Amino acid sequence: MSDHLENIPELAVSRLLRYHHILMGMSQGDVVSSSDLSEKTGYTAAQIRRDLTYFGQFGTPGRGYTVDSLRNAIADVLGINRESNVLIMGVGRVGAALLHYESFEKHRFHVVAAVDVDPEKVGLEMGRFKVRSVEDLSDIVTEGDIRMAILCVPPAQAQTAVEQLVRAGIRAILNLTAMPVDVPDDVSVRPVNLAVELEWLAMAQSRRGGSRGEKAVPETGFNEKKKGGD
Amino acid sequence: MSDHLENIPELAVSRLLRYHHILMGMSQGDVVSSSDLSEKTGYTAAQIRRDLTYFGQFGTPGRGYTVDSLRNAIADVLGINRESNVLIMGVGRVGAALLHYESFEKHRFHVVAAVDVDPEKVGLEMGRFKVRSVEDLSDIVTEGDIRMAILCVPPAQAQTAVEQLVRAGIRAILNLTAMPVDVPDDVSVRPVNLAVELEWLAMAQSRRGGSRGEKAVPETGFNEKKKGGD
DNA sequence: ATCCGGTTGTGAAACACATCACAATTAAAT
DNA sequence: ATTTAATTGTGATGTGTTTCACAACCGGAT
Numbered sequence: 001m002s003d004h005l006e007n008i009p010e011l012a013v014s015r016l017l018r019y020h021h022i023l024m025g026m027s028q029g030d031v032v033s034s035s036d037l038s039e040k041t042g043y044t045a046a047q048i049r050r051d052l053t054y055f056g057q058f059g060t061p062g063r064g065y066t067v068d069s070l071r072n073a074i075a076d077v078l079g080i081n082r083e084s085n086v087l088i089m090g091v092g093r094v095g096a097a098l099l100h101y102e103s104f105e106k107h108r109f110h111v112v113a114a115v116d117v118d119p120e121k122v123g124l125e126m127g128r129f130k131v132r133s134v135e136d137l138s139d140i141v142t143e144g145d146i147r148m149a150i151l152c153v154p155p156a157q158a159q160t161a162v163e164q165l166v167r168a169g170i171r172a173i174l175n176l177t178a179m180p181v182d183v184p185d186d187v188s189v190r191p192v193n194l195a196v197e198l199e200w201l202a203m204a205q206s207r208r209g210g211s212r213g214e215k216a217v218p219e220t221g222f223n224e225k226k227k228g229g230d
Numbered sequence: 231m232s233d234h235l236e237n238i239p240e241l242a243v244s245r246l247l248r249y250h251h252i253l254m255g256m257s258q259g260d261v262v263s264s265s266d267l268s269e270k271t272g273y274t275a276a277q278i279r280r281d282l283t284y285f286g287q288f289g290t291p292g293r294g295y296t297v298d299s300l301r302n303a304i305a306d307v308l309g310i311n312r313e314s315n316v317l318i319m320g321v322g323r324v325g326a327a328l329l330h331y332e333s334f335e336k337h338r339f340h341v342v343a344a345v346d347v348d349p350e351k352v353g354l355e356m357g358r359f360k361v362r363s364v365e366d367l368s369d370i371v372t373e374g375d376i377r378m379a380i381l382c383v384p385p386a387q388a389q390t391a392v393e394q395l396v397r398a399g400i401r402a403i404l405n406l407t408a409m410p411v412d413v414p415d416d417v418s419v420r421p422v423n424l425a426v427e428l429e430w431l432a433m434a435q436s437r438r439g440g441s442r443g444e445k446a447v448p449e450t451g452f453n454e455k456k457k458g459g460d
Numbered sequence: 461a462t463c464c465g466g467t468t469g470t471g472a473a474a475c476a477c478a479t480c481a482c483a484a485t486t487a488a489a490t
Numbered sequence: 491a492t493t494t495a496a497t498t499g500t501g502a503t504g505t506g507t508t509t510c511a512c513a514a515c516c517g518g519a520t
Contacts, residue, residue, distance in 0.1 A: 060487085205418065
């Protein structure tokens with residue numbers, strides 16, 4: 001059983017992440033069928049079952065899947081079944097907001113440090129954190145066993161900040177600045193740009209206006225029915 | 231020329247949005263070739279050319295595409311070639327941060343109002359806005375010709391807030407709460423969940439750790455090479 | 461005028477992915 | 491035990507998407 005992530009179709013991987021997320025919101029003991037998941041996701045039941053066969057067999061015919069074990073199996077194959085420490089780079093309005101964000105913990109991400117260049121901000125108490133200086137970055141990263149960072153600096157400083165992060169040992173960066181950044185091949189960046197997200201909505205809007213009613217905006221950019229997802 | 235959005239493959243649409251975004255960051259007069267775009271996006275040059283053929287012909291052989299006209303053609307077919315007014319629902323830490331966010335304007339999104347339920351917050355001056363009461367929502371939406379909203383209320387209030395928005399006439403909602411919401415079929419929701427974005431990074435991490443070096447995290451969840459996105 | 465490097469646009473082939481439809485399996489009821 | 495209703499897992503099939511490879515084209519140099 002249990003093929004590896006490489007052999008699973010890209011599109012299936014994005015759905016698996018979605019299933020995982022939904023399963024997290026269900027009570028562990030429950031049983032869920034492919035058609036239950038179908039309703040919640042908008043994907044067909046057959047597709048969901050097929051997605052799962054890519055890496056094993058988890059269901060019992062006639063009943064379905066137990067939430068707990070299925071969620072666990074997916075997390076295993078996706079490689080997200082572990083804790084991660086996270087650092088917040090830049091405690092402007094956005095960074096400060098994230099320091100109070102609570103849903104990271106549910107997903108086993110632990111925000112363990114906040115860093116800024118501005119001497120005015122270094123030393124301030126924000127939420128349960130004391131803001132630390134970017135000069136101590138390497139130490140902070142090492143001591144805290146941190147590999148991921150959320151980048152919330154002003155766009156103009158994005159590239160500089162990224163280089164500091166990489167030098168300090170960070171391997172994965174969630175880029176919330178509106179600025180694209182370059183990184184070495186062995187570092188991952190995931191950009192989140194709210195303006196682009198609004199473009200998706202604008203597209204959906206014009207689609208409706210232009211013709212008859214149509215599907216809602218897909219989560220990843222692909223097939224799916226309605227219902228907001230988080 | 232110029233087929234309509236319905237006939238363009240879903241996956242191509244998501245790439246087109248990406249091209250559009252990149253072209254926005256280039257000087258209007260310049261000429262860009264499919265291989266230039268290939269470098270910037272990680273998609274193959276052939277695929278980029280193919281994507282464009284779905285709705286017309288814009289290039290000149292031997293030279294490439296003029297940034298301005300290509301960007302415009304893409305915006306037209308995607309239906310995002312117009313201004314949109316946007317409302318911010320909930321001015322907690324996140325909502326307040328967005329009131330100062332500047333890159334919306336570049337994408338022709340105009341934040342024109344901020345609304346909250348909390349009487350303590352109503353009337354406050356934030357950025358260039360005076361926070362208004364959720365009770366005036368319908369009026370605000372009508373007067374401001376607003377069809378899109380960014381939802382930044384606490385998760386527990388998400389569904390209620392969405393219902394208020396829909397009743398007031400909002401047709402598209404960017405959901406920044408970590409809570410899935412239900413909407414009527416004629417309303418679009420686009421969820422943005424930072425914890426899920428971190429999961430993507432965690433996946434990429436474990437992929438590297440598990441074997442040899444590999445691709446960076448794709449923007450939409452699919453093929454692409456390296457380089458941070460915006 | 462002609463050549464030449466560079467690039468587009470696109471049939472055709474290859475590939476990836478989704479859907480269909482059903483045998484195999486199970487838990488529960490009788 | 492046997493039946494029943496439900497649901498999984500998967501060959502086979504069909505559709506959608508990407509890649510390949512190259513003719514047609516353009517602008518500039520000679």
